[in-house]
Amino acid sequence: MKKWGYLLIGLLLFVLTACNSTAEPQSGATSKSSDLTLEEVYNKAIERQNELKSVSGSIAMDQTIGFGTGEESIEMTTKSDLKLDMVTDPVSMYMDGTMTMGEPTAEGDASMDMEMYMSKEGMYMFDSQTNQWVKLPSEEFDAIMGQTANQVNTSEQLEQMKSFINDFTFEQSEDQYILTLEAASDKFTKYMLEQMKINQTLGLSEEDTQMLENTKVENLNYKIEIDKETFDMTTMDMNVTFTMDIEGESMTIKTDMVSKFDNFNGVKEITIPQEVIDKAVDVQY
Template sequence: MKKWTMTVVAVALAFALSACGQTAEPKENPITGEKEEVVVKSDLTAADVMKKASAAVEAQQSMHSEMVMKQTMEMDGETHEIHSTIDMDMILEPLAMRQTMIMKMDGEDMAIEQFMTVDGFFMKDPQSGQWMKFPGDMYEQITGQIADSQSTAVDFTMYEQFADDFKFEQTNDEYILSLKGSGEKFTTLLKDIMEQNMPAGMDESELDTVSQIDVESLAIEFTIDKKTFFTKNFDIDMVMTIDEEGQKVKIDQNIIGTMSKINEIDEINVPKEVIDNAADMSEMMGR
């Protein structure tokens, strides 16, 4: 979760660097077109706000997040709909996570529950309801991937071309940054973001899939708290096509995320009944 938040913040920071003198306008009501009254207006520029937001992200050690993803895929004349909700608590050091994901695909529901702490990586089988404990090296591998993602430098220069597309607004309590566009330059943006955030060990064929993406439209909006500079929520809409081995797949996707309880979660514990009753996958896999 933090990795994705940092990616969004990095994108916005890059845009801000291209519009250093721009201060936030009062937010416009999307229905009436009228601008909201801002009692205490901030004179910070977009660059100022995003630098502070990036520093705030680095200071985040725990958080609660809720995400809703709606995705429609069109392929070979067929349409598939996927609706997912994710409820998650996370602590970064040492890495601990509790996650519940409910996925509905083509009318079928599937719920996945997970715990990942120093006690191990546990997942509940959605079919049988049996808890499973996976090999210890999976915890180490995931921990390493998250650590690697935090140390990856972002090349902000590749976003300079988006200065004219960047919008910066404010309310009494929040800053709102948004971007809308389409065409090849946004395809390049999405590819760069995805390639920078690929999990470690991804092979060339999977990376090649990214190169086959074309973005028809992309819209990003996220909100930053004026006092703490923590990112509170984001809303991402994208329509893209992927050409894989001559077959075109069109994906229409919307992701809404909300972050709360930042630095308020002190511990995540795996319930005793889960530890006691989980099937040991290491033994079953002969490891």
């Protein structure tokens, strides 16, 4: 199911899209109101994004995967709390946190620590079960590295999102511009799946492609907050539900994720410790 990690990364591209409407003040807001349109906010945010060299952030994610229906249904839950630092040039990342998984057949939830380094030298993850560092295969690393690098320049993807202009609402609070997207349509599902297929770096197998053919975006609620003064994206709140058919069985994936960003241009460099590189074991999936 690692391909769905890529799909969720793709959702992060839906930050802004052009629309000539002015942000409406939120109910109860008493602060100064801005007359900037969504298109103007879009342009300023993209300009700011192009200036960003690094960022820090936190991600809180709850995911539920359900198999089957009725009495034979099975549900698995995952809760992740992560902190990350990212540098855009050269693309590098450090992330650590915890992941808690709950399974119906287990006596209790299983919690594991997560730690990861990614740079041009490779992608290294700490396996808390074996208490050792592992290095991802080059093909997996190339796919993730290429996908991550694509996030630095989102112009093409944002251009493609113009067909969803009418799905956005545009509001403002005292300090933030607030963009909200609610989408659950065949058009949106088709777009999402096409983006997955187009990205050949993922190396989709025939089985993966068939799974995508039988996938539908049932629900998507997506909220972004942009600082009025700096035009930095400070918060991203996403709720998305997918359904798919796998060999005649129904599966539902529901993800609730809140990401917060700060320390803009504050991370100067991310270096993988030599000890991690020396002790890492190559793994194959």
